[in-house]
Structure formats: structure tokens, C-alpha cells
Amino acid sequence: QKEVEQNSGPLSVPEGAIASLNCTYSDRGSQSFFWYRQYSGKSPELIMFIYSNGDKEDGRFTAQLNKASQYVSLLIRDSQPSDSATYLCAVNMRNNNDMRFGAGTRLTVKP
Amino acid sequence: NAGVMQNPRHLVRRRGQEARLRCSPMKGHSHVYWYRQLPEEGLKFMVYLQKENIIDESGMPKERFSAEFPKEGPSILRIQQVVRGDSAAYFCASSPRPGSSYNEQFFGPGTRLTVL
Numbered sequence: 001q002k003e004v005e006q007n008s009g010p011l012s013v014p015e016g017a018i019a020s021l022n023c024t025y026s027d028r029g030s031q032s033f034f035w036y037r038q039y040s041g042k043s044p045e046l047i048m049f050i051y052s053n054g055d056k057e058d059g060r061f062t063a064q065l066n067k068a069s070q071y072v073s074l075l076i077r078d079s080q081p082s083d084s085a086t087y088l089c090a091v092n093m094r095n096n097n098d099m100r101f102g103a104g105t106r107l108t109v110k111p
Numbered sequence: 112n113a114g115v116m117q118n119p120r121h122l123v124r125r126r127g128q129e130a131r132l133r134c135s136p137m138k139g140h141s142h143v144y145w146y147r148q149l150p151e152e153g154l155k156f157m158v159y160l161q162k163e164n165i166i167d168e169s170g171m172p173k174e175r176f177s178a179e180f181p182k183e184g185p186s187i188l189r190i191q192q193v194v195r196g197d198s199a200a201y202f203c204a205s206s207p208r209p210g211s212s213y214n215e216q217f218f219g220p221g222t223r224l225t226v227l
Contacts, residue, residue, distance in 0.1 A: 032214055043202055043218040044154070088153065092214045098167055099144070099216060103153030 003027065004091050006102035014110050019076040021105050023089030026070070032092040033065055033072045037085045038104065044088055048074070079109040113138065115205050115219035116185075123225045124193050132188040132222045136205030142166075143186040144204045144216060145178060154202065160186060193226045200224075 005024050013019045021035075032051050036044035050056045050063040050072065062075040072091075076083055089102040116135040124130050136143050141162055146154040156170040160180040171178065175193075180186040190197055200223050204216035 034215055036218075043221050046215050046217065049215050090216075098156075098159055099214070100156060101146070101154040 002102075003093070003100040004089055004102040006087075006089050006105050008103055009106040010108055011105055012108045012110060013079050015079060015081060017079050017109075019079045019083065019107055019109070021074040021076075021087050021089075021107065023072045023074075023091075023102055024070055025072070025089075025091045025100075027091070027093050028067075028070060030070075030091045030093055033063070034090040034092070034099070035061075035063060035074045036088040036090060036101075038088060039085045047087075076107075079107075081109050081111050083107060084109050115203060115217055117203050117219035117222050119222060120220060121223045121225070123227065125227050126194055127192050130190040130193050130197070130224055130226075132190075132201050132203075132224070133185040134188070134203030134205075134219055135185040136203075137217055140205035140207055140217075142206045143180050144206070145186075145188050146202045146204065148200045148202060148221075150199075157188070190224075193224075195226045198224055198226045 003026050034049045035047045037047050038044045048063045050065045053065050053067055056063045060077045064073045086104040086106045088104045090099050092099050115137055118133050143160045145157040148154050158171050158178045159167040163182050175191045177189045200221045202221045203219045206216045
């Protein structure tokens with residue numbers, strides 16, 4: 001089992017819709033979770049992080065964490081074409097600064 | 112405050128040559144991570160270093176690859192006797208000092224290595 005798993009996509013949504021990106025992780029002791037966005041040919045940039053069960057909202061982005069199910073998701077409301085990118089889920093293993101990344105989900109927002 | 116710096120941005124080597132990739136973390140960051148990304152694939156963890164120490168090198172190939180983070184100067188990822196399969200983007204990331212509440216990593220622009 002991979003440490004961090006994501007659907008590779010591509011995920012295609014129309015402009016203005018909600019995009020839902022999902023991630024599962026294997027280490028039940030993981031404490032912190034991150035979403036990065038990576039445009040083609042560019043480096044990953046941090047969008048959000050979450051530590052506690054529940055929802056965390058930041059503008060059009062909402063991160064959701066369910067530690068019992070070992071599941072973390074990212075919702076993007078009012079999707080824009082500029083949101084088209086690969087979204088990487090990252091999990092900090094046992095809170096020791098050692099992070100593992102999922103393979104990423106490619107999102108396309110169509111005008 | 113300058114971000115994570117990497118150089119060179121692009122590096123071309125012939126098979127059998129050595130490649131040296133440099134990374135300067137953000138100011139105040141003492142943790143450095145190296146990742147490799149093949150085209151259309153995710154980030155693969157290679158190594159995690161603090162100043163003068165390798166903390167986790169579980170993702171490093173056993174041969175030809177080495178990394179260091181000296182007391183002074185940038186972190187270096189060294190690939191000896193490169194082969195075509197080493198062609199990839201190599202990203203460096205840094206994170207804050209131990210004890211910080213936040214363990215997020217900030218990425219440099221990457222070095223694109225091409226092996227001819």
C-alpha cells in the first residue's frame with residue numbers, strides 16, 4: 001500500500017463548479033496534512049494545511065480531514081480556469097518533519 | 112525574504128559525467144529535503160538533511176547518489192556517473208527550525224537535469 005494515494009485524474013469540471021480532490025494515507029499516526037498546487041513546469045506551492053479533524057476554509061478552498069478514515073480532501077469552490085493544475089496531497093509522517101507526497105491529481109477547469 | 116534558491120535551473124550532462132545540484136534554504140530554515148520528479152509523475156522523496164546531518168535517506172538510490180548540507184553553504188545533491196534515467200526535475204524544499212508548530216515545506220524552483 002502506498003503511503004499517500006490520490007486519483008491521478010484527470011479531473012475535469014466546468015468553470016464555476018466545485019472541484020473535489022481526495023487523498024488517503026496509510027500511517028494512522030500522521031499528524032499534519034498539506035495540499036500543494038503545481039502548474040506544469042513549475043514547483044509546488046503550498047495552498048493549505050490542516051491538523052485537526054473537520055473542515056478548514058481559506059477563501060475558495062476548503063480542506064477536510066477525517067483521521068479515523070485516514071482521509072483528507074480539498075474542495076475548490078467557484079472553480080476558475082486558472083485553477084487548472086496538478087494538486088499534490090502531502091502527509092507529515094508522525095509529525096517528524098518527514099513528508100510524503102501523493103502522485104497528484106490533475107485538474108482541468110473548462111471555461 | 113528570499114525563498115528557496117536552487118541552481119542551476121537547467122543542467123545538461125553526458126552519460127558518465129557528474130551532476131551537482133545546489134540548494135540554499137529560506138533564511139532561518141535548517142531542514143532541507145530533496146525530491147525527484149519524472150515527467151507526468153509525482154514527487155519522490157529522496158533525502159532529508161539538517162545542518163551537517165543526514166536524517167533520512169531512505170529514498171536515495173544506493174549507488175551514485177549522495178547529499179550533504181554543510182555547516183556553511185548550500186545543500187548539495189551529487190549524482191555520479193549519470194545515466195539517461197537520471198533525467199528529471201530535482202526539487203529542494205526547506206522547512207523551519209525544530210519545534211516549530213508548522214512543518215510545511217517551501218519549494219525551490221527546481222533543477223531540470225537532462226542526460227544526453
